[in-house]
Amino acid sequence: MTDLITIDLGICHGKPCIRGLRYPVENILEWLAGGMRIDEILAHYEDLTREDILAALAFAA
Template identity: 60%
Template sequence: MSRLERITSDPQICHGQPVVRGLRYPVQMLLELMASGMSVDEIMDDYPDLERDDVLAALEYGALASGGHTVVSVSAA
């Protein structure tokens, strides 16, 4: 099950960077937090408006992008 529909891109939000549900949490930031050793639960404790599927969507996006796939974010309407 893909969670990529949670990742959006809008030029008006974070300069068009891929973010989670338009919440101004860039995918890159979430990936960096996980790379630093934070668990999904710790991230959700620090950012209570995020859901587990948001963090997993960021991880899925990063995995696809690092594998050479072009990942196209859906623009927020």
């Protein structure tokens, strides 16, 4: 799943992001730590997938 995480100096200052989108892994982790459920995140950010969120968790581990 970590192949969904990209690092590009031109996107979000080189922070690890989801699939080259402007969603840093740290944001997803903050949302989850703040109590958002995966389904809530997916409802708010339609271009993210469940696999993206699981990849962010795997990357953080």
